[in-house]
Amino acid sequence: xxxxxxNVLAEGSNMExxxxxxxxxxxxAFVSIIISSFLGIAFGLVMTTKSxxxxxxxxxxxxxxxxxxxxxxxxxxxxxxxxMFDIHLEGEIVAILVFSLWGAAEMGxxxxxxxxxxxxxxxxxxxxxxxxxxxxxxxxxxxxxxxxMLPGAINLSTRMVKTTSLVVMIGVIDIVKVGQQIxxxxxxxxxxxxxxxxxxxxxxxxxxxxxxxxxSKKLETKxxx
Amino acid sequence: xxxxxxxxxxxLEIQGLRKMYGSAAPVLDDINLSINKGEAVVVLGPSGCGxxxxxxxxxGLESVQGGxxxxxxxxxxxxxxxxxxxxxxxxxxxxxxxLFPHMTVMxxxxxxxxxxxxxxxxxVLEQAAQLLDRVGLLNKKDVYPxxxxxxxxxxxxxxxxxxxxxxxxxxxxxxxxxxxxxxxxVLDVILGLAKQGMTMLIVTHEMGFAxxxxxxxxxxxxxxxxxxxxxxxxxxxxxxxxxxxxxxIFQY
Numbered sequence: 494x495x496x497x498x499x500n501v502l503a504e505g506s507n508m509e510x511x512x513x514x515x516x517x518x519x520x521x522a523f524v525s526i527i528i529s530s531f532l533g534i535a536f537g538l539v540m541t542t543k544s545x546x547x548x549x550x551x552x553x554x555x556x557x558x559x560x561x562x563x564x565x566x567x568x569x570x571x572x573x574x575x576x577m578f579d580i581h582l583e584g585e586i587v588a589i590l591v592f593s594l595w596g597a598a599e600m601g602x603x604x605x606x607x608x609x610x611x612x613x614x615x616x617x618x619x620x621x622x623x624x625x626x627x628x629x630x631x632x633x634x635x636x637x638x639x640x641x642m643l644p645g646a647i648n649l650s651t652r653m654v655k656t657t658s659l660v661v662m663i664g665v666i667d668i669v670k671v672g673q674q675i676x677x678x679x680x681x682x683x684x685x686x687x688x689x690x691x692x693x694x695x696x697x698x699x700x701x702x703x704x705x706x707x708x709s710k711k712l713e714t715k716x717x718x
Numbered sequence: 719x720x721x722x723x724x725x726x727x728x729x730l731e732i733q734g735l736r737k738m739y740g741s742a743a744p745v746l747d748d749i750n751l752s753i754n755k756g757e758a759v760v761v762l763g764p765s766g767c768g769x770x771x772x773x774x775x776x777x778g779l780e781s782v783q784g785g786x787x788x789x790x791x792x793x794x795x796x797x798x799x800x801x802x803x804x805x806x807x808x809x810x811x812x813x814x815x816x817l818f819p820h821m822t823v824m825x826x827x828x829x830x831x832x833x834x835x836x837x838x839x840x841x842v843l844e845q846a847a848q849l850l851d852r853v854g855l856l857n858k859k860d861v862y863p864x865x866x867x868x869x870x871x872x873x874x875x876x877x878x879x880x881x882x883x884x885x886x887x888x889x890x891x892x893x894x895x896x897x898x899x900x901x902x903x904v905l906d907v908i909l910g911l912a913k914q915g916m917t918m919l920i921v922t923h924e925m926g927f928a929x930x931x932x933x934x935x936x937x938x939x940x941x942x943x944x945x946x947x948x949x950x951x952x953x954x955x956x957x958x959x960x961x962x963x964x965x966x967i968f969q970y
Binding site: 612614615617618619620621622623624625628632633636637640716 | 835
């Protein structure tokens with residue numbers, strides 16, 4: 494029974510379809526992660542400002558993404574915004590948009606935390622050398638902050654990869670959706686199909702996420718030595 | 719009480735300086751002090767008397783609420799002061815080890831000269847090597863700060879400030895966080911600078927060192943200058959009661 498079950502993976506164009514689904518998942522995740530990294534650094538810098546109004550606004554933005562489920566955000570943009578302004582947006586575009594905005598908010602908070610954890614005298618000794626504010630951030634503060642924010646940033650990235658499974662709900666055919674379609678078709682013939690398909694999806698997610706944590710481990714040990 | 723030495727050129731002139739945090743009593747009040755080129759002035763006083771704050775006012779790390787500071791004749795209290803330019807000429811070393819931990823010793827030293835002063839890297843590297851050699855740490859040029867002892871870090875922080883070719887150096891209790899056996903090596907470097915004629919304003923708690931290095935002692939208590947004297951006079955025969963009390967604390 495087991496030996497015949499595994500065949501479902503190779504049947505027809507099943508494998509090809511699964512890989513395509515994987516590509517969609519990976520694309521949404523990595524594009525969003527890259528955009529959030531840049532926007533997040535910018536947002537993190539904004540959040541360290543002394544202005545109370547800006548702090549309050551950024552807090553509001555961050556909490557909006559923390560409190561409201563990502564699924565609701567996806568629906569809001571995919572159905573709500575498009576309906577309101579009478580435009581059409583591809584599900585994938587909406588997914589990248591929502592994930593980037595969410596990632597930027599969370600990444601910003603990680604960057605803010607890292608910057609604020611740096612000892613104050615680092616800033617002062619940089620200033621005492623005559624560095625401009627831009628130079629101070631570029632050469633002294635951000636390089637040190639990046640080392641401190643790395644664990645949090647990698648954690649966020651893997652969370653983003655996993656959360657992409659919600660895009661099914663706005664009609665994007667990602668790896669999970671492809672898997673469900675194959676299972677539906679084959680479950681009568683192959684009762685164990687769901688085990689094999691979801692097993693493979695498990696492996697795929699691992700393949701996407703593992704390099705991220707391996708990469709961060711490598712960087713951390715490199716910076717420690 | 720204005721202390722002016724008319725036959726020498728004053729590099730730094732502090733006139734009626736006043737520093738306050740909010741509406742609380744001033745941290746510094748009516749500070750008048752002028753420092754001549756080549757002079758080493760040591761600031762003494764009990765903890766919290768405003769010594770460090772005074773130094774921080776001089777390179778713009780603290781705002782001032784009254785009075786004036788003149789550096790080479792130019793005022794440093796206006797709104798249009800370019801601190802980036804001024805700070806290149808006023809070197810400062812802090813109490814906390816303030817090297818940048820993600821850069822090697824050499825990278826720490828050349829950052830300012832190359833990025834701020836836009837000098838040729840090759841020329842800066844040569845000068846840095848010379849300065850490092852002078853403090854006996856040339857062999858450490860490629861290591862990271864965490865591999866250094868506190869005393870070594872402070873000597874490198876001094877080299878980093880010197881490599882900008884400053885006109886005056888401010889030392890803010892640079893040995894206060896060091897283990898006793900490392901204090902000496904750092905103070906020797908500062909003493910060497912004094913002998914070469916570097917203009918310096920030094921805040922310290924090392925009385926023996928103050929006596930050895932100072933051309934003048936400035937004693938501050940509760941944010942005011944109480945006494946200005948030659949070191950011999952100050953340590954053997956202080957004029958004010960508060961200075962006497964202060965010096966007594968250091969004697970067993």
